[in-house]
Amino acid sequence: MCWLTKNLIAIVLAAGTVAGCGQGSAQPTTNIAALDSADQPLRDDFDRDRSFVRLMFLVDPRCPTCLRGLADMGDDVLARLPKGAHVKVYVVYEPVIGGSEKDIPAAAELLHTTVARHYWNATGDFGRQMSQVLGYWSGSRWIYAWDTWMIYPPDAVWNGAHPPKPIFRMHQLGGLHGKFPFLDSKVFAAKLNAVISAANQKAAAR
Amino acid sequence: MNERPQVLGVASGAVGLSALALVFGACCAAPWAVTILGVSGAVLLARMAFVQPYAVAATLALLGIGFWFVYRRPRPGAVCNVAQQRRLRWLVWAAAVVVVVMDLSSFAPNFFE
Numbered sequence: 001m002c003w004l005t006k007n008l009i010a011i012v013l014a015a016g017t018v019a020g021c022g023q024g025s026a027q028p029t030t031n032i033a034a035l036d037s038a039d040q041p042l043r044d045d046f047d048r049d050r051s052f053v054r055l056m057f058l059v060d061p062r063c064p065t066c067l068r069g070l071a072d073m074g075d076d077v078l079a080r081l082p083k084g085a086h087v088k089v090y091v092v093y094e095p096v097i098g099g100s101e102k103d104i105p106a107a108a109e110l111l112h113t114t115v116a117r118h119y120w121n122a123t124g125d126f127g128r129q130m131s132q133v134l135g136y137w138s139g140s141r142w143i144y145a146w147d148t149w150m151i152y153p154p155d156a157v158w159n160g161a162h163p164p165k166p167i168f169r170m171h172q173l174g175g176l177h178g179k180f181p182f183l184d185s186k187v188f189a190a191k192l193n194a195v196i197s198a199a200n201q202k203a204a205a206r
Numbered sequence: 207m208n209e210r211p212q213v214l215g216v217a218s219g220a221v222g223l224s225a226l227a228l229v230f231g232a233c234c235a236a237p238w239a240v241t242i243l244g245v246s247g248a249v250l251l252a253r254m255a256f257v258q259p260y261a262v263a264a265t266l267a268l269l270g271i272g273f274w275f276v277y278r279r280p281r282p283g284a285v286c287n288v289a290q291q292r293r294l295r296w297l298v299w300a301a302a303v304v305v306v307v308m309d310l311s312s313f314a315p316n317f318f319e
Contacts, residue, residue, distance in 0.1 A: 062237040067245055068252035098237040106245045174315070 030105040035092065035121040039129075039163070042090060042119050046158045049088045053195050054152040056166070057089070058130060058145055060096040061103035065172050066147050070110040072185035073149065077192060078113045085196060086154070089116035094127045096146050133162050138175045147172040149183055151192055154199045167195065208287075213275050213294045217301035220268035224308040227261035230254060231312030262309045269305055272298040 033041050046054065057073065059066035070091075081087055089111070093104050101120045108118050121127070130136075130145035137143070150166035158164055168191050170183040181187070233239045233255060239248040276295045280286050 062240045063235075064233050064239045064248040064252040065235075065255070067240070068249045071249045097235065103240070110245065110249070 030108045032118045052086045052088045055089045056150045057091045058148045060099040061107040062099035074111040076185035077189045092119045143175045216268045216272040220265045224265040224305040227312040228308045230258035235315030
């Protein structure tokens with residue numbers, strides 16, 4: 001019994017050490033900005049990045065489907081962008097199913113990019129605003145905007161109380177089946193490339 | 207003919223598969239997946255979620271087989287153990303209730319967004 005207890009203690013200690021090592025292996029630090037009630041600093045960032053094609057993702061950092069969406073965006077969209085592409089990425093994290101700010105770094109890693117900016121909206125107000133902007137009306141109620149993936153053209157400006165309407169959006173929300181396109185990262189990538197090409201042609205024509 | 211192993215097999219298979227369907231269905235709306243499996247595991251589970259409707263269909267097929275075993279007409283001359291047959295019918299009905307509840311629950315997250 002004593003031998004067994006000693007071994008069990010040794011195993012538990014070893015497991016704890018290994019787990020500690022895992023946590024200690026430095027993750028790249030993720031800068032996370034807190035959104036205030038006026039949607040700052042996202043609003044300023046968005047307008048400052050005018051002339052860029054902008055992507056905005058709304059996710060909960062603990063939602064598996066959102067995380068899969070982030071991983072797909074990282075693999076199929078951001079990793080395949082042409083070098084020097086004029087694209088900015090904003091990821092707004094919302095606490096829909098219990099996600100918290102401390103979950104963001106692990107979620108952010110799925111994008112495999114350092115160009116994305118990350119925002120934490122602790123109140124969840126941003127999703128309610130975007131629900132109106134995007135017209136997420138199910139027929140009987142407004143559906144909260146999350147698990148949503150948007151493209152903004154270079155000329156989009158945030159000059160009203162709410163964010164502008166994107167040129168293209170996809171989602172993974174059950175209540176919106178058939179109303180808006182369901183997320184397919186390859187379709188999203190094709191659309192993004194078309195928007196980038198159009199923006200480049202427009203810039204060349206000037 | 208003793209059908210106990212077959213009936214036990216299909217009933218437990220149906221219950222097991224419906225539990226799997228429930229995991230795939232619920233994973234995408236519940237934060238537990240990240241807690242238990244980590245971010246990579248949760249992503250993998252979400253990528254496998256497409257399996258859920260097929261798993262539900264398989265559970266219903268297994269239940270159908272189970273009902274066929276316990277309600278089919280015995281062959282002429284076969285020895286019929288009435289007590290065991292009744293127990294097996296109870297078992298299949300109990301499995302059917304569990305499976306239907308879990309199958310329906312696996313679709314529930316779709317209605318809460």
